[in-house]
Amino acid sequence: MEPVIPDLNEPLPIYTDEAVNGETQSSNNGRRNFLNDDMRRSIYSMLLERTSPGKLKNGVAKSVAADSGVPLRVVQRIWTSGKHGGGIHGVANKKTGNCGRKRIQIDPQRIRDVPLQDRTTLRDLARALHVDPTTLCNRLKSGEIVRQTNDIKFSLTEENKKARLRFCISMLGRDNRQDDPMFSGLYNMVYIDEKWFYMTKKNQNYYLAQGEDKPLRTVKNKNFIEKVMFLAAIARPRFDEEGNETFSGKIGIFPFTYTEPARRSSVNRPAGTMITKPMTSVTKETSRSYLVNKVLPAIKQKWPTEDFGHPIFIQQDNARTHIDPNDEEFCRVAKEDGFDIRLMCQPPNSPDLNVLDLGFFAALQSKHHKESPKSVEQLVSAVVKAYEEYPTDNSNRVFLTQQSCMREIIRVKGSQKYDIPHMGKLMLERNGELPSRLKCDLQIVQEAEDYLN
Incomplete structure (x- = not known):
């Protein structure tokens, strides 16, 4: 039997989620988006309706996956999370806030402690705080750091x-x-x-x-x-x-x-x-x-x-x-x-x-x-x-x-x-x-x- 040689010009199959509640859960560059909490609770409710509590019947997970347009493994994980995590309230997405690069926290008091003459540029302030200038630039865009043009005033007695x-x-x-x-x-x-x-x-x-x-x-x-x-x-x-x-x-x-x-x-x-x-x-x-x-x-x-x-x-x-x-x-x-x-x-x-x-x-x-x-x-x-x-x-x-x-x-x-x-x-x-x-x-x-x- 001759081995099957794949066609290099044919693109690889990429999984994309179906539309959920009118919101397209499509993937970017082959990466699947996480389901929102409402969809996860809906899937768990469908599983409960089609099976007896405590044990998932054969074929139920596959039918729910087909009706919901999500992978079978995702449905199985949602059932496991609800079973061991407190029911319908335990199926919420636990990825939120716990994934991606951790945000560098900057204490506002540390900025106030830096002398004003060392805060005239973002590079000077970053050097004083021992952080990257890009971090301060992002804080400037988010409003955590404010740029202030200071005008000289007359001295008053x-x-x-x-x-x-x-x-x-x-x-x-x-x-x-x-x-x-x-x-x-x-x-x-x-x-x-x-x-x-x-x-x-x-x-x-x-x-x-x-x-x-x-x-x-x-x-x-x-x-x-x-x-x-x-x-x-x-x-x-x-x-x-x-x-x-x-x-x-x-x-x-x-x-x-x-x-x-x-x-x-x-x-x-x-x-x-x-x-x-x-x-x-x-x-x-x-x-x-x-x-x-x-x-x-x-x-x-x-x-x-x-x-x-x-x-x-x-x-x-x-x-x-x-x-x-x-x-x-x-x-x-x-x-x-x-x-x-x-x-x-x-x-x-x-x-x-x-x-x-x-x-x-x-x-x-x-x-x-x-x-x-x-x-x-x-x-x-x-x-x-x-x-x-x-x-x-x-x-x-x-x-x-x-x-x-x-x-x-x-x-x-x-x-x-x-x-x-x-x-x-x-x-x-x-x-x-x-x-x-x-x-x-x-x-x-x-x-x-x-x-x-």
């Missing part, structure tokens, strides 16, 4: 914290001492601040096609990129009952520049052409001049007529070049034309209490870089365009963010150790539920007042 706390509490309305107080709408506030806007950034991301040449950006000195300082003034926008804008809140943005004739001829222009140059320094006299000659006239021109005669507060930071709130020239011009405009200073080292530093300037900086200015005139035009095109809805949300920051400052008693809370302003705005003022818990306010006293 105890008096600075109290000043921040007093400022935030002063923005609360206390009509009823029994209810949670609400922040004022800040509709009578005008925020001003200075900001340097650069011609370009040192690093810029671009998306290129395959094989496309990298763009070449050049400056004379990377450490001294041409820049212009701007003075921005903004108030809270206003809307009517239908949500239509009645006041944009944009008082103006003013560049610190001057013009003079070109001293020499160049390939760009002949001598004597008027060119715009940025101011290299801003003095107290310059700040006074811009406030008196630019900011105050813009406020008087654009301020809503329904608030005529009510006090208007201009909030500035504590820079040395800023004028005193009781400056004679400013107070004289501020009282003209029937207006009552007053100058005030925000607490020291508190950029989070100025809407310009809180989010407005970052948006303008991101937007003006898309214009790719090549000259001072183009840079000024790009910044002014970004200011004018900034959506008033976004500006209104920044004012709400400032109120949430003041609420957190009261909670942490003047400290800067807090995260800006997310309240889903965009969703609330779409649903017509965006508040104009936020509440502050009465107990938190009382604890803050006790701390001050």
Whole structure:
């Protein structure tokens, strides 16, 4: 008798389980999936119905295997597990949690004990914990380890914290001492601040096609990129009952520049052409001049007529070049034309209490870089365009963010150790539920007042 020679081109038979309860128990690469507990209990119940308790009759296991679409040995194991394991509750799959590679356990306390300077990269942390970096990468994906971008903050003295706390509490309305107080709408506030806007950034991301040449950006000195300082003034926008804008809140943005004739001829222009140059320094006299000659006239021109005669507060930071709130020239011009405009200073080292530093300037900086200015005139035009095109809805949300920051400052008693809370302003705005003022818990306010006293 000649031996049977197998056909090498014919694939080997691979067992696959049948569909169970609508879920396909198919195999991958010839490996059978384990039956779920419901299917195992169902098979055991079928065995009990077709035989007498205690002993499996001949042919019953084979018939159940055929009806269930599972191998005979699997049915026999299920019967043995139920017989010696406590009945129908003893046939559950014991493989769960006991198979595969064992998960490496990392105690969170071990991570906390590692110095912060040794936790700046996953490799450094893995080396300190004596584990593989891949293990930490998996923990990062699962959320057991959190990546945190840490921003440096201003150092605050105890008096600075109290000043921040007093400022935030002063923005609360206390009509009823029994209810949670609400922040004022800040509709009578005008925020001003200075900001340097650069011609370009040192690093810029671009998306290129395959094989496309990298763009070449050049400056004379990377450490001294041409820049212009701007003075921005903004108030809270206003809307009517239908949500239509009645006041944009944009008082103006003013560049610190001057013009003079070109001293020499160049390939760009002949001598004597008027060119715009940025101011290299801003003095107290310059700040006074811009406030008196630019900011105050813009406020008087654009301020809503329904608030005529009510006090208007201009909030500035504590820079040395800023004028005193009781400056004679400013107070004289501020009282003209029937207006009552007053100058005030925000607490020291508190950029989070100025809407310009809180989010407005970052948006303008991101937007003006898309214009790719090549000259001072183009840079000024790009910044002014970004200011004018900034959506008033976004500006209104920044004012709400400032109120949430003041609420957190009261909670942490003047400290800067807090995260800006997310309240889903965009969703609330779409649903017509965006508040104009936020509440502050009465107990938190009382604890803050006790701390001050």
